[in-house]
Amino acid sequence: MERKDILKIGQEALQIEIDSLLLVKSKLSNSFIDAVEAIYNCIGRVVVIGIGKSGQIAKKISATLASTGTPSFFLHPAEGMHGDLGMIVKGDIVIMLSNSGETEEIKSLLPTIKRFDVTLISIVGNVTSTLAKFADIVIDATVEKEACSLNLAPTSSTTVALALGDALAVALVEKRGFKAEDFLKFHPSGSLGKKLLVKVSDIMRTGSDLPIVNYDSSVDVGVNMINEKGFGCTAVLDDDRKLIGIITDGDIRRAASSNILNTAKSVEDIMTKSPKVISSIELVATAVMLMEKHKITTLFVVDDNKYLVGLIHFQDILVEGII
Numbered sequence: 366m367e368r369k370d371i372l373k374i375g376q377e378a379l380q381i382e383i384d385s386l387l388l389v390k391s392k393l394s395n396s397f398i399d400a401v402e403a404i405y406n407c408i409g410r411v412v413v414i415g416i417g418k419s420g421q422i423a424k425k426i427s428a429t430l431a432s433t434g435t436p437s438f439f440l441h442p443a444e445g446m447h448g449d450l451g452m453i454v455k456g457d458i459v460i461m462l463s464n465s466g467e468t469e470e471i472k473s474l475l476p477t478i479k480r481f482d483v484t485l486i487s488i489v490g491n492v493t494s495t496l497a498k499f500a501d502i503v504i505d506a507t508v509e510k511e512a513c514s515l516n517l518a519p520t521s522s523t524t525v526a527l528a529l530g531d532a533l534a535v536a537l538v539e540k541r542g543f544k545a546e547d548f549l550k551f552h553p554s555g556s557l558g559k560k561l562l563v564k565v566s567d568i569m570r571t572g573s574d575l576p577i578v579n580y581d582s583s584v585d586v587g588v589n590m591i592n593e594k595g596f597g598c599t600a601v602l603d604d605d606r607k608l609i610g611i612i613t614d615g616d617i618r619r620a621a622s623s624n625i626l627n628t629a630k631s632v633e634d635i636m637t638k639s640p641k642v643i644s645s646i647e648l649v650a651t652a653v654m655l656m657e658k659h660k661i662t663t664l665f666v667v668d669d670n671k672y673l674v675g676l677i678h679f680q681d682i683l684v685e686g687i688i
Contacts, residue, residue, distance in 0.1 A: 376426045378512040378520070385508040385521040386528055392505050393532075400486050401536045404435060407484075409456035411437040414445070415562075419462040419526065426460070426530030432542045433534050442470040450474070453481050460486045460530075465520040466494025473497045481682070488526050504529055565652055566645035568685055569666050569675035577602060577673070580609060580633040583663045585614045587632040596663050600673055601636045607671040610636035642667045645663040645674055649685075652677050 404411055415423030423439055430437040440449055448554055453459065460479055463471050466489040478485060479499060487500035490507050497503045506529055512520035537543075576594035578587050580601050590599040591614065601610035612632055620626045620635040629635050643652050644662045652664055656679055666675035 375432060381510065381512040382521050382524045385525050388508060388509065389529065392507070394503055394505070396502050397532070400504060401533060401540060403484050403486065403502060404458055404533065404537060405540050407456070407458045409458065411452060411458045411460060412440050412453055413460045413462070413565050414440050414442055414471070414474070415462035416442050416468060418523050419464065422523050422526045422530065422571055423460075423462045425527060426462075426534070429531060429534045433538050434541050435534070435537055442474050445474055450477060453478070453483060453687055455482050457481075458484045458486060460488065461496060461500070462488045462526050463494070463496050464519060464526075465489035465495035466491040471496055488529050490522050514609070533564050561686065563649045564645070565643055565647050565666055565677050566675070568649065568681050569645060569677045570681070571675045575673065575676055576600060578612075578632055579604075581631045584626060584632055584635065588617060591617075596676065596678055598663055600665050601632055602673060606673070607675045608640070608642065608665055608667050610638045611638050611640035611665065640665060643670070643677065649677070649682060653682060
């Protein structure tokens with residue numbers, strides 16, 4: 366097999382899985398809404414059950430739900446038949462995953478689970494299966510074929526099941542009004558926790574580190590300030606020391622190329638008005654989003670009255686290991 370053949374096989378496998386996701390997306394129906402509302406109104410926990418590759422997907426779905434505000438745990442069907450069914454109580458919701466809907470370990474649990482008086486949601490690849498018939502809510506996860514050339518190894522089917530679980534979790538995040546602060550409660554350590562915990566005030570530059578010129582300063586003074594501080598820009602303040610503009614390296618180059626510098630009397634003549642700013646109480650994660658959105662590396666920090674209080678630079682964020 367040549368290298369180009371390997372690449373082609375990989376592309377074909379991905380395309381099959383993409384097509385499977387698009388198919389399931391097109392068939393998503395009111396049962397999905399019913400599932401989201403049932404989980405949202407659940408007074409207990411969400412118990413996610415699956416075996417084999419579906420079991421691996423079930424574990425991930427349960428973990429995603431738990432980390433986004435929906436109490437959840439994974440239950441292995443074999444362990445369930447040997448006592449762990451006692452973990453399910455009235456008021457819980459059970460999500461069962463199976464491509465065929467006829468897996469013996471899954472089928473053996475169904476009569477007992479129905480006696481627990483819980484809502485049963487199935488994510489199943491066969492809507493006429495035993496699992497589908499027992500379920501209160503059926504989410505159709507049917508795929509036309511697996512990405513495996515033998516059409517045997519769970520590939521497309523597990524991708525679809527995983528995506529449907531993610532869709533449930535995302536819908537619940539929106540319905541609950543789940544915020545970054547809530548997410549932090551379940552992710553207090555590591556880089557993710559740091560990203561959600563650190564505020565702009567914790568790492569911003571202040572005082573003599575700030576590049577500042579007055580609005581009536583000469584362009585030469587502005588250029589010298591940019592060079593001295595090394596941030597590629599300088600803040601422009603009015604007589605009340607409020608931020609009214611910014612001059613960047615780019616502003617200097619554009620002014621020079623259009624001969625504006627020859628007539629500029631002060632930095633006010635070439636500055637960019639109403640620069641992008643941020644509050645010191647915002648999360649650094651918010652600063653990163655603003656920088657990425659506007660393709661900038663520096664944000665000036667102002668208070669409610671537009672007084673300059675600091676500066677946050679992308680390099681400082683990298684040094685802190687926040688991203």
